[in-house]
Amino acid sequence: MWKSVSQVLADQFGAYYNIKDKEKIHSGEVHEAWLINDGIQPVFVKLDEKSYRSMFRAEADQLQLLARTNTIPVPQVYGVGCSQNHSFLLLEALPLEPITAETMGEFGVKLAQLHAQHGSEKFGLDFDTWLGPVYQPNEWKLNWATFFAEQRIGWQLQICKEKGIELGDIQSIIDMAAGKLVKHKPKPSLLHGNLWIENCGLVKGKVTTYDPACYWGDRECDLAFTELFEPFPQEFYDNYNRTYPLDKGYQQRKPLYQLYYLINFSHRFKGHYITLTQKLLNYLMSEEE
Incomplete structure (x- = not known):
């Protein structure tokens, strides 16, 4: 599964993405959430069964729709993909700070x-x-x-x-x-x-x-x-x-x-x-x- 993630990110970044670290952040109401890193570019991963690919595709399309308005900031979409048993959504990893x-x-x-x-x-x-x-x-x-x-x-x-x-x-x-x-x-x-x-x-x-x-x-x-x-x-x-x-x-x-x-x-x-x-x-x- 992680090979498939690396391939999608390689297509996005123009160079092979060698995952050096991966950390499971939490399992949310629906999906698992992971933070992966190649030592240069951290990536947030939503992960679930293969049947969830359409949900991930819709989320990616919505984030890109909002991004095109150049108004409210949203995380950048790096890609949507699937392996034999899983589907995933790859997003910009956000270094969150306290809201004021x-x-x-x-x-x-x-x-x-x-x-x-x-x-x-x-x-x-x-x-x-x-x-x-x-x-x-x-x-x-x-x-x-x-x-x-x-x-x-x-x-x-x-x-x-x-x-x-x-x-x-x-x-x-x-x-x-x-x-x-x-x-x-x-x-x-x-x-x-x-x-x-x-x-x-x-x-x-x-x-x-x-x-x-x-x-x-x-x-x-x-x-x-x-x-x-x-x-x-x-x-x-x-x-x-x-x-x-x-x-x-x-x-x-x-x-x-x-x-x-x-x-x-x-x-x-x-x-x-x-x-x-x-x-x-x-x-x-x-x-x-």
Whole structure:
């Protein structure tokens, strides 16, 4: 397997990559993570069974899509490959430092610049992605309310149901979500899609982000997730809003957008996430009565 990794890196760097050191960093929720080094260029390796190659390819494509915007920093992609039994994703190894309020303020400007690039008239993406280990459909839709209610809320609720987690009547919840967004007409923005503090790190003085779940959607979804568990420093939100002011009504839509991530966490981690999700869902549904 490591021979296959060396070959992909040789193609990337233009010289044979002789792995001198390799260290297993951790086994995450889905993949193993390794740090390898040839004495010159360290490389971060995500490793899993061969069947995960499509997931790695999608992650690489998303990172490259974000990189082409020249806005938020992301790790460089070195390649995707597979051996007889494994698939792998090769990324720039990031020397992470502690994040500061000042650097998060700068990141707020960069994220606003990303969201201000309106390169699509529809909501979705040319390929499907994953939110964590969970498949995320991105079929193109002209209507944002339909896209979010069906392909985000409805999709996650169906996964919950299949795993024995009943949060309520799925169609009623879909209708509630669509109803709350029916008058909201955002311009499609390219979203990171999985933007919370766990997916950010400081690299050479700049906040870098990784593990995306991209699509063209309402930029408020990215902002809502940043506020859900451990909000970013206030400097981030102040600079974002100065650069690209949020639309009226964001505070009212925010709980609905946060619901998507909570439903996702409910069937991934269960426990208190189900309680949090049910509480928020009950609140949103009660507003419709």
